[in-house]
Amino acid sequence: MNYLQEILVISTALFFIGIYGLLTRRNIIAILMSVELMLNSVNINFVAFNKYLYPNSLDGIFFSIFIITIAAAEVALAIAIVINLYRNHDSVDIDSTTLLKY
Amino acid sequence: MNLLLLLLIPVLTLAGIGLLPAKKAKWMALLGSVVQLVACIILLRLFLQQPDATLSGALLFQNDYTWYSSLNIHLHTGIDGISLSMILLTSLVMLAGVLVSWNIQKMTKEFFMLLMLLSAGAYGFFISLDLFVVFFFLEIAVIPKFMLIGIWGSGKKEYSATKLALMLMGASAMIFVGLIGLYYQDQGADGFNLVALAANPAPLAVQKFFFPFAFIGFGVFTALFPFHTWVPDGHSSAPTAGSMFLAGISMKLGGYGCLRVATYLMPDAAHYYAPWIILLAAIAILYGAFATMMQTDLKYINAYSSVSHCGFVLLGIGVLTKTGIAGAVIQMVSHGLMTALFFAMIGMVYERTHTRDIAKMGGLLKSIPFISTLFVMVALCSLGLPGFSGFVAEMMVFIGAWENANPLYRIATLAATASIVVTAVYILNTVGKVIMGPVKKESFLHLKDAAWYEKSAALLLIAGILLIGMAPFLIINLIEPGTQSIMDKITLISGK
């Protein structure tokens, strides 16, 4: 059975849910979570393509593991920044950190 | 003599100032300028001994070093009488500039270093025969001005410095467009080589397109109406030596460029645009004079009168006659010396009275006779009195302009001649209020007259003015071959 189409629909939905969260959330932690959603939707794509289109290779699997690793590192870094922001601004609201302008 | 020596001396002086302690900076600068002046005089002597010196179109002491071979850019140097007279002017004004800055307190070392850098730019500009290198040195002469005015200036110095730098940068951009146009007109075969480009002028359509860029670009440097507005603010905010350099040499870079780059390389277009140049020059002359009449600040008076006087340079170039061009060159030298001296005198007066408002001064002749006498002399030179250099230059321009019977030329000449009356009005007004008249303040009676360095600076410049004014044939003979070779290009075209 080929579920590729259904899986792609799910991953696309997941991706746009992530974008939606990214654009609308005010809380930085929530934004990070949205970014994770987007990354994971890509992971799903990789795994699905690997399984249905190139069943003889493992490239897609490797890539998703790679992305998970990077994401873990990135979250570690991001959380550190968020903690620093919180210390300086007493909030993790994205609107309070608009320093990078003009 | 290798002309690069003229570059080497200021650069070595600059390095010397950098290495020495701040207290000795001025002595090093003085030494460097004196050596440079001597070198220039030796160069003049060597130049006159050359058998080719009287040949028209002869560019002597040529040296050619490849700089960027892939772009065909060369460090190509050489001079004729016109550039030599500009070099002599530069060395005189620089020496005088160093002398009047003797008392500078703030960041002495940096001040003299910038001054040396400026002079290096000017020398490089006048000796180069490669358009790219010409442009390179022109830029070198712009940036230090920004700092000179911004750091050592007075009044609204930041505004003036920015305005000056931006306008001159804009002008440089236009010049660069013109140069690129000349470079690509023959697919870069002649490169930026001035001699080769002159021998092989661009087609008319190309000239017509690129001439305005080059001419207006250089014109901004020499206060072409209506792009002169950096002049009054820039000059009045600059420190004395800065104003001297700015008016005495920097404005001449523009005039020289208009002549050597725009007119010499694009004679057809010069013919085509001549009426416009003349129109703008006549406006600048008369309008500058009237605007000067209304000023009350000494530096503004001299700055606006520079607009008027530099109009003569442009008029002389615009009429495209040999007399006119010779007049323009002499006016450049004359105005360079005169305005430098005028700014020096204004600086000396300001240092003593602490005001530049002519209404607040008066009767200075009583307490500071030397400064006042020189002030009156330079004022009379500005007014075009015979015996001073200004008269010679103005008369040559008038004759050169009157040669052409075209009504436009006649009207422009009449307007230019009318300026001698307006000039008399503002000059005598200034002298009457500053030097003569009742002594306005008790403290003016106890002013100290010029010190040795001020005296030597003033005498140096007035000597040059008097030399040209009393024996104009000397400078005419010097620049004759140069003007003739430019004229040859122009008449070749009008003969077609």
Added chain:
Amino acid sequence: MNYAQYIPLLLALPLLSFAILGIWGRKSLKKSSGIIGTMVLLILTIISIAVATHYFFIGEKLNNGYQTIFALNIPWLNFGYKNLSIDIGLLLDPISVMMLVVITVVSLMVHIFSLGYMKGEERYPTYFAFLSLFTFSMLGLVLSANIFQMYIFWELVGVSSYLLIGFYFTQPKAVAAAKKAFIVTRFADLGFLIGILMLGIQAETFDFLTLIERLTNAESTAYINMHTTSFLGISALTWALSLVFVGGAGKSAMFPLHIWLPDAMEGPTPVSALIHAATMVVAGVFLVARLFPIFHFNHTALNLVAWTGALSALFAAVIACTQTDIKRVLAYSTMSQIGYMMFALGVSGYGGESGLGYTASLFHLFTHAFFKSLLFLGAGIIIHAIHSNDLKDMGGLRHALPVTHLTFLIACLAIAGVPPLSGFFSKEEILLAAWEGNRMIFTIGLLTAGLTAFYMFRLYFLIFWNRPATKVISKEAPASMKIPLIILAAISLVAGFIPFSQLVTTDQQPFKSSFHVLFSIAPLLLVIAGIFTAMRLYKNPGEKAAHLAQWFGKFYQGALHKFYIDEVYLFITRNFIYKIIGSPAARFDKQVVDGGVNGLGNGTRFIAEKIKALQNGRVQWYLLVFLGGILILSFIFIGWNKI
């Protein structure tokens, strides 16, 4: 010929003396500067008198006429266009030789006088330096062989006059007068310069002799060109000559460019005697005389000269009758007498006896120089004695100042034209020439002669008679001030007997001037009437003069206020030059030109201000724009490929 080699000394010596006194005068030569200057002048006087004797009486003559001699001719400034150049040359011909004598003699007298007059002055050396400069420039002017050279010296006499008028530089009035004199004459010089350009470019020379030759020869191209081209219906030659004459009129204080002369009296009195009475102010007459052959061929220009002269003569004489400042009366009298010289040139013919007007004009120039400088020096002593310029403070001075009184009287008689003093002869010749040339002008001249006698004797009686002696502050004067007076008075007495028509003529050929006794009756009667009226009105104190003034009413008021010419000029400069041209130009520069550049800067800033709102620092906003951009771009590209 050999005496010509001393001529360059005439220029070199005063220039040298100027340089020496100017540079070292203030410090090391403080006391001796006056002596140095005077000695130099003495040498110059000797040279020029020797030259004149040689030239007129000993030197070789050509066809019985005087030759023109070039003592020097070196190219100075070559314009490189059709051989046009300014050559510094020294030209000797009757008029320049005559002028040499006038200038050096008067200048010497003034130098000697100044030794006493300026004693104790703080800027004593500077004063003598300026006098030397003036003498140099004036001699250069009359010796010029080249019209451009003349213009050069023309400017130099202008500047020396400026420096000397403004000698008392702390007095605002002196400074203003100096400025006014320079600017008004500069304005006139503008005309001169344009005239020179027109003549020079057309005739392709600036050399006087060649210029005259080319422009009087009806065959030459220059002559034809200048006659055929015209502007506003007036030929180029007329324009050029009129413009040159404007220059002359400015220097010679002709109406309406005379306004600087009365004010110029703010300078030291000896200076007024030298510059503003005897020498510089007649430069205009000299200029027209120099170019006379060309003027003669152009009736419009010549008529302009004649009428300007006649009008100025009458106009100034009327004003002189009402002024109360002794030096101003003399200044207007100078203007009036120069008017005489001008119209004499204007009515003159050319060649032989018809050139009488020319001869008469230069004769009057010659005699006038002496008696007018005498009058000024006398006025100097009077001012010195009572420390006032105003006639109201004077009166009955004849006992206190006997020498001055006598010499002043001689000068008054001479200028009024009483025989056998010098003024009589020259004035007679002028009137005779006018009678033959133009009857209207003759009438004006006659009237002016009467007025001249009246105002001069009004001056004389008001100073020396009128009321009991005024208190005199200082004694008459040292010998150095008296001697020049006596010498000048002697010259004024006898100068009329010089046979001028033998010496200075239009074509340099001497002729015998005829003297008509009958002709001189009318002017003489008028002169006597003038003198007697003045005597009746002013010899004794009384109200008669005031009554007469009242009778003239408005006219008297007008003349007293110099016919409001100054006010007109002031009105024009204030309301026109400054308000309509100057200040709008300055405002235009500040607002439009400068405003343009500032506007460019502000415009850039304004746009930046507007678009910076896009960079608000909100990451989510950036992201939205980014996604939107991608969306739009992908639509465009997909669409693009479809098409």
